[in-house]
Amino acid sequence: MFDHNLYPFIITSMVGGLLTLLGSVGIFISIIIQRKVERLQAILEEFIDLSYQSDLNLSGKMFNLIEKYQMHYILPDNPRQIIIGYINITIGLVIALWLGLYILGYESPFHWLAILYLLPLIVIGLIMIWFRRLLQYLINIDETPLLGSIIPAPKRLRSISYLSSFINVSVKSVLKQARLNLLFKKCDVDNPSSLWMVVLKEELSFDDFFYFLVCFNEKNPIFLSFGEIVFDFPRDGITGKPSPVKKNVNIPLGELNITDEPEELQANMLIFTKGEKYPLNFNYKLKKGGTYYAPSDNPEVSIDHQITYSIEKNMINIIKNESSFPFIKKFASLFKLNGTRLYLPKVEEGKVNKDNLKTSHELVFID
Amino acid sequence: MCNIIDFASAIQELLSRPFSLEKDGEYLDLAQISSINKELLLKKVNIPPQPNPIAEVVSLVIETMKGCHLTRTKIGINEILKAYLLIINHENEKECTELFSGYLYEIYLYSLQKNYPYTDLLWNYLSNCFHVVSLYLVEAGYIEGCEIFLQQIATMGKMAAQKGLHTSSIQHFLHTLELKAQELGFTEFAAVAKNHRFNLEIF
Numbered sequence: 001m002f003d004h005n006l007y008p009f010i011i012t013s014m015v016g017g018l019l020t021l022l023g024s025v026g027i028f029i030s031i032i033i034q035r036k037v038e039r040l041q042a043i044l045e046e047f048i049d050l051s052y053q054s055d056l057n058l059s060g061k062m063f064n065l066i067e068k069y070q071m072h073y074i075l076p077d078n079p080r081q082i083i084i085g086y087i088n089i090t091i092g093l094v095i096a097l098w099l100g101l102y103i104l105g106y107e108s109p110f111h112w113l114a115i116l117y118l119l120p121l122i123v124i125g126l127i128m129i130w131f132r133r134l135l136q137y138l139i140n141i142d143e144t145p146l147l148g149s150i151i152p153a154p155k156r157l158r159s160i161s162y163l164s165s166f167i168n169v170s171v172k173s174v175l176k177q178a179r180l181n182l183l184f185k186k187c188d189v190d191n192p193s194s195l196w197m198v199v200l201k202e203e204l205s206f207d208d209f210f211y212f213l214v215c216f217n218e219k220n221p222i223f224l225s226f227g228e229i230v231f232d233f234p235r236d237g238i239t240g241k242p243s244p245v246k247k248n249v250n251i252p253l254g255e256l257n258i259t260d261e262p263e264e265l266q267a268n269m270l271i272f273t274k275g276e277k278y279p280l281n282f283n284y285k286l287k288k289g290g291t292y293y294a295p296s297d298n299p300e301v302s303i304d305h306q307i308t309y310s311i312e313k314n315m316i317n318i319i320k321n322e323s324s325f326p327f328i329k330k331f332a333s334l335f336k337l338n339g340t341r342l343y344l345p346k347v348e349e350g351k352v353n354k355d356n357l358k359t360s361h362e363l364v365f366i367d
Numbered sequence: 368m369c370n371i372i373d374f375a376s377a378i379q380e381l382l383s384r385p386f387s388l389e390k391d392g393e394y395l396d397l398a399q400i401s402s403i404n405k406e407l408l409l410k411k412v413n414i415p416p417q418p419n420p421i422a423e424v425v426s427l428v429i430e431t432m433k434g435c436h437l438t439r440t441k442i443g444i445n446e447i448l449k450a451y452l453l454i455i456n457h458e459n460e461k462e463c464t465e466l467f468s469g470y471l472y473e474i475y476l477y478s479l480q481k482n483y484p485y486t487d488l489l490w491n492y493l494s495n496c497f498h499v500v501s502l503y504l505v506e507a508g509y510i511e512g513c514e515i516f517l518q519q520i521a522t523m524g525k526m527a528a529q530k531g532l533h534t535s536s537i538q539h540f541l542h543t544l545e546l547k548a549q550e551l552g553f554t555e556f557a558a559v560a561k562n563h564r565f566n567l568e569i570f
Contacts, residue, residue: 057532058531060568203538248564291546291550294542295539297536
């Protein structure tokens with residue numbers, strides 16, 4: 001048999017060994033994570049540097065960078081489970097051995113002071129669980145608050161609001177790479193009196209901004225639409241790859257009736273983002289070409305200093321408006337950041353009030 | 368080189384000369400034949416190549432690029448494209464487009480040189496020209512020719528995107544072309560245009 005005086009010490013040294021192992025695993029993980037974080041930050045910096053060069057075409061590069069970022073961001077599932085499994089077993093074993101030592105050293109009869117002796121075990125148990133959670137956070141960066149604020153998730157890189165409020169990039173040059181464009185398309189090509197669908201095209205899917213669009217036929221407004229643009233791209237159904245960013249995204253904004261089908265239409269769009277106080281103004285000239293209207297050249301983009309806004313409680317609050325933009329005042333109370341897109345189809349008939357607003361339910365599509 | 372008008376008329380004169388799209392002729396081109404013997408070599412060794420006014424014009428245009436005369440370069444490209452649209456017909460659309468788009472590609476490649484200062488200006492000009500030319504080709508029903516032309520534009524566009532030149536006008540025109548082709552009932556061609564649009568910035 002074992003020596004009763006020696007045995008508890010053997011167990012204690014086992015526990016010590018296990019704890020040392022656990023600590024070294026922690027160090028090992030944090031070294032890996034540190035390298036990963038460095039890599040991610042380097043990509044992030046490259047991305048930010050890119051966004052300052054607005055006169056170059058960077059859509060392709062931005063797309064590749066976001067994809068690359070995602071590759072470094074996600075840790076494969078298998079090693080994660082192995083590490084967590086190891087930590088669970090070690091912590092479980094250590095606590096069990098400690099409990100065993102307690103039982104070994106227990107002498108009856110029971111006195112309530114004995115519970116006080118258990119306190120260190122409870123505290124250590126809690127600390128161990130906390131340690132486990134810390135390591136878990138390090139491994140799953142994407143779902144946890146610990147690193148999420150330091151290292152943004154890949155999909156945050158497509159968010160204009162994130163880029164403009166946390167990183168000081170120029171919204172204008174980023175949106176220039178997104179190439180926002182308008183397209184009016186006949187819903188039913190064979191029907192001459194068919195409605196026209198208004199589509200906002202983005203060549204690189206930047207999102208998380210509020211838009212306010214008015215279309216004109218020779219200075220008479222014919223269509224109004226506003227809302228927040230947020231994408232939620234699911235994993236690719238076939239390959240299972242997550243897609244933080246996509247190309248050639250089309251956002252249906254609504255439908256309208258163009259009565260005499262003029263050769264040219266104009267459109268103005270304001271873009272509100274979280275980190276700014278002046279909206280961007282996009283000015284489009286749309287030319288008719290058969291069953292569609294498309295811009296004849298690149299839109300004029302400027303920062304509209306006549307409008308000042310702030311964002312409070314997920315609402316756009318227009319502080320000052322000296323522009324000639326119609327309808328802003330009327331609908332300003334509906335400028336909510338809730339992911340919906342509203343439109344007013346019958347502006348020409350003078351039905352300009354909140355009751356005539358419709359919601360565009362059509363899904364974003366790639367084309 | 369004298370003034371711009373003289374330059375333009377020199378080019379127009381060259382382009383108005385007759386030329387044939389036939390590759391063979393009598394001239395012995397080693398790349399065009401599969402085998403050779405001494406007899407054939409001796410027989411054809413002194414035959415000069417066929418006159419090729421378009422190649423002459425292209426070399427003139429490249430000369431203007433060496434001297435950085437952007438206006439002349441633009442005129443040259445413009446004349447070449449106009450000549451192309453005049454020459455193309457339903458019999459020769461394939462050969463004709465291959466020839467002309469090949470020459471345009473040469474000019475474009477020269478413009479990518481590091482010491483050429485007007486790369487993006489010329490690229491914008493080319494993009495604008497391509498828009499009109501391809502729309503004309505589709506409307507006139509030269510689908511095969513237009514497909515070859517688009518292929519060449521897509522190659523150029525891809526290189527441009529890699530160099531950081533703007534391709535929004537190419538994207539936009541490919542989309543317009545797609546819609547136009549759909550409207551005219553060329554669905555297969557519309558799909559080709561769409562595919563080019565999706566692949567333009569993938570590298």
